[in-house]
Amino acid sequence: MQSQDVAPRPSAGSATDPVVDVEQAEAALVEHYPRLVRLAYLVLPPELGRKRRVLTAHALAQRALPRGRTSTPLIPAQAKGREGDPGYAFVRLRVVRAALRAGVPLSLRALPKRAQLPPLLPQVWGLRLFPRSGGADELALDQRLSGLSAPARAAYVLRGLEKLTDDAVYELLAAAGVDDVDEALEEADAVPARYALLASPEFDACSLQARPTDLMRRRQHLKAALVAGAALVVCGALLGLPGEGWAPDGAAAPPYAQNPAAQAALDPSRLAKAAPAAWESAARLDFSVWPARGELTGDQALLRRALAVWARPGEKVRVSATPGTPSGGPAGPPQLLYAGTVDNARVVILYDGLRIARYAEPKDGTAGAAVDFARVDGATGAEASAVVLGRADGNVRYLMAPWVKKAAERDLLKPGSGAMALTLTDGATSPLASPAAQQSGCTSWNVLQVTGEAGTSLLSDLAELVPARLTAGRPGSAKDAAGAAGLRTWAPYACSLSAARAQGVRAVNAWQFARQPLPDASGSADWVCTRAETWRGGGTQVLAQFRTPGGPQGAVAAQGQDVPACGPRDPHVLAGVLWKAQDESWYLLAAGSRDTASIEASGGVTASGPGPLLTARAEQGARAGLTGTLTDGREISGLK
Known part of the structure; x- marks a missing residue:
């Protein structure tokens, strides 16, 4: 449960802060190791290359332990979850200081610092290690950060990843040896505050992909x-x-296996192709009945390069995969869905029964080739209706399933506005604005509306190859959100879809589980639960959102990760929020689904009441735990 008003963060530490010994520092390092490595990776200069940045980030984190008991004259303010831990503050300071030193060029006039030299340990021989690639937003942010100085990059990361105030950032950077912290803060201000992207797998130096050298x-x-x-x-x-040597395989790495089955999977003449009318008599509408489309389906050289890069991407090929999606080569000859020219690129889309693979190369060569993977096992109907063909200038083009009769663009924030028809050329749509390309704010959320054999559905681009299906209604009986009721349900909560970008999301459902009268008689507030299901099963994200009368958008009151709440297996939910009335009074408002028999609050607020709604007086900043009892006697806990 979260308050809608954010309390000020604690001030920075002083010279009277406690002594940090090696045990404290080691405990903090072990507990927060992935975070510290991510911090180091983001601060290190991009010129090092992705592999050396990964190894150096681990080396800096592992060398952050003190040799013995160490006083800490300055401990910057801590983010939530690490507050009051001098061990973490000390280790973080050492990691930031070392990462800043690593970016200082070597000079003949001074001995090199340890951080400036390639790490002796860890070392990996025979493999290239690098984080999983993110989407277009992460790439754009990485490019902007690479243009900053090391202190400015550190300031941006400490603001966004560590949630530190500018005063705390100032003190930490000054302690790390930065001469002009004000200049670093001003330089960091030039980069848009897209801090949520810093938690992307793109910057996770502990979750790595491995490729042979x-x-x-x-x-x-x-x-x-x-x-x-x-x-x-x-x-x-x-x-x-x-x-024929390396040239025919373009951006692929040199061949390193002569396994007959592997060679057969890379033979373009063996690619599977569905008949144009196969879907009409199929018992199941999925990707396996898509015909091959595009003007380059007969280009054997292009198809050979696409298959070769899929199996063994070269060092300069950009590889991305949604979480939980393997990126290895196909086990057998895959199916060809598309080969053609999209904007300024040649694009090949393949399907192997589990994954969609999209290969793209420039029209004038193979330099800058990219291959993207998305898991689509079990996709049918609406979930198998569209695949991203290409992105350019903030727009996206889709390749549609053969059973799609009409495609249109609709703004999810404006349920009363009509849908704008998109042209279909050999299954490819005309460009439509992508919400995944929004740099800041949320003034619109354009979705793809498709009409096919089973009716009309809504699909949202979440910066992945396959758009996510949007539904509305009680879990277990939810329906496509394309109807009037579904559009009204989604309109105030469309912008919350940004939290599900690049997470391998299969479908997102919105369910209004309660409506609660406000204690100052100003109307009734809506409680809506949105649940994002992923293709891999795990990683499910649940948001409980609260919207007051007339509010344009809902606010996230509570959330859960990998919980059954608000889903078909457990169609129940309980959440609460601190709310300030017009007379400046504070209240705890809590709501559960309709089969909640009673709610009890404990901790900072003590109250209980029958039914699925609870209203109680509270103090600003109070924190309370919620417990609900269902009509069948089972207890449920509130989302946090």
């Missing part, structure tokens, strides 16, 4: 070390292997 070169070097003369023979033999 140049295996052929390693083999050559090994044999050259054994017998110099034999190395020449081996190099000549390798260059003379069949398969």
Whole structure:
């Protein structure tokens, strides 16, 4: 449960702060290790490259332990969950100081600092490690941060990731040795405050992808070390292997296996292609009955490059995958869904029964190629109706299923406005504005409205290959949100979909579970629960949102991660919020689903009452725990 008013953060520490010993620091390091590594990774200079940034970030975090008992004359303010922990503040300061030193160029006039040198440990031989790639928003933020100085980058990250005030950031950077902190803060102000993106997998240096280094070169070097003369023979033999060398595979890495099954999966002549009318007689409408479309379906060289890059992406290929989606090569020949030109790129879309893979390369070469993966197992009907063809200038194009008769663009924030028809050319839509490209604010949320065999559905772009299906209604009986009632339900809560970007979301349901009269007689507030289900099953996000009469948008009052609440397995929910009336009085408002027999509050507010609604006097900033009892006697706890 959260208050809608944010209390001021505690002030920075002073010289009387407690002593930090190695045990305290070690406990903080172990508990918050992923956060500290992410912090170091974001502050380190991008010029190091992704692999060296990852290894250096781990090295800096692991070297942050003190050698013994250490006093802490300055401990900047702590974010929620770490407040009052001098061990964490001390370790964080050492990590930031080392990351800033790592960005200082080497000079002949001074001995190098330890942080300026490549880390001795950890080391990984034979593999390239790098975080999972995010979406267009994360890439844009990474580029903006790379243009900042190291102190400004640190200021931005401490504001966004650590939730520190400018005063606390000032004290921390000053303690880390930054000469002009004011200049760093001003420089950081130039980057839009898109702090939520800092929690993206794009910047998680503890959740990594692994790719082999140049295996052929390693083999050559090994044999050259054994017998110099034999190395020449081996190099000549390798260059003379069949398969036309490296050039036909474009941006793919050199081949490192001659497994017959793997080779068959990479043969463009073996690609599966559904008949144009296969979907009309199919028992199941899914991606397997999509015909191959696009003007380049016969371009064998392009298809060969797409398959080769899928199986072994080169070092400069940008690879991204939704959470829980494997990015390895196909087990057998996949199915071709599309091959054609989209804007300024050649695009190939493939399907292997579990994943959609999208390969894209520039029209004038293969430099800058990218391959994206999305998990789509079990997708049918509306969930298998659209795949992203391309993104450009804040717009998105889709490839539609063959059973889609009409496609249109609709602003979810304006339920009364009509839908604008989109043209369909060989299954491809005309461009529509993508909410995933919004840089700041939320003045509109455009969704894709599709009409097909099973009716009309709404799909929202969440910066992934496959848009998420939007539904509305009580869990277990929810329906597509394209109807008038569904549009009205979603309108005040559309902007909350931004919290589900790049999370591998399959569908999002909105359910108004309660309506509560306000204690100052100013009307009734709505309680709505939104639940984002993912393709992988885990990672489910639940938001309980509260909206007062006439409010344009709902406010998140409570949330849960990987909880059954508000879902088909457990169609119950309980949440609360601190609310200030017009006469400046504060109240605890709590609501549960209609089968809630009673609600009890404890902690900062002690109250109870029968039924699914509870209203109680409270103090500003009070925190309370909620417990509900259902009509069948089962207890449920409130979302936090």
